[in-house]
Amino acid sequence: MKIIAVIPARYASTRFPAKLMQDLGGKTVILRTYEAAIATQLFDDVFVVTDSSIIFDEIVSNNGKAIMSIKEHESGSDRIAEAVQDMNIDIVVNxxxxxxxINKKPLEELITVFKNDTxxxxxxxxxxxxxxxxxxxxxxxxxKVITDQQGFALYFSRSVIPFPREENVGVRYMKHIGIYAFRKQALLDFYRLPMLSLEASEKLEQLRYLEYGKRIRMVETEHGSIGIDTPEDLEKARKLIGSLK
Structure with a gap:
């Protein structure tokens, strides 16, 4: 089973433009992410795929592997699918x-899902x-994400799900971490299917998979991560980097 990691990297983020090129303890955010993916030693290869010559150059100049997107893309999945469509691979980790x-253990758990999925x-x-x-x-x-009893995703939302009409009934609120592992064919199917209303409304690409009947197995982890969506998140990340030195 050939497994690669691909990091979709868009320069013009809506909420925090150029966030991937911000300094994080002496290295850019995108370079730190790339190096962290390699350091897990879980993957046969690791690539950054981007629409930005600035990000491309940042990775390549630091002896990394980067791919320039040919088309404009609405989502990271689209960007990855274009990059890997001609690669001889089985599983793609986004x-x-x-x-x-990046923590190695939850990535191992994602990969194990497919190894056990006979x-x-x-x-x-x-x-x-x-x-x-x-x-x-x-x-x-x-x-947020809610799942069925087998751990397959039922829905993702930026809203509170489930809504607490009745409290003290044992509901657990689960935050989605935006790291995915795909079968290559599921990713290519996504690339060829048009966006539907749920994805367009929430601006969550994973909803396209659900709307077209794909099955997303969720893995619960205790390892939360600091995603950098805002300048405030960046400051939290800088403090964490500082504490690790």
């Missing part, structure tokens, strides 16, 4: 470019962890 604090019931696997703080739960920057 590592978000703004997630520089009946090919899983199209994608992704990560989630429990959140309990009400501010975190209500924050639309935190994507």
């Amino acid at each position: 590592v978000q470019g703004d997630e520089p604090f 009946e090919n019931k899983v199209d994608l696997a992704s990560l989630m962890f429990q959140i309990t703080d009400k501010e975190e739960i209500n924050n639309p920057n935190n994507v």
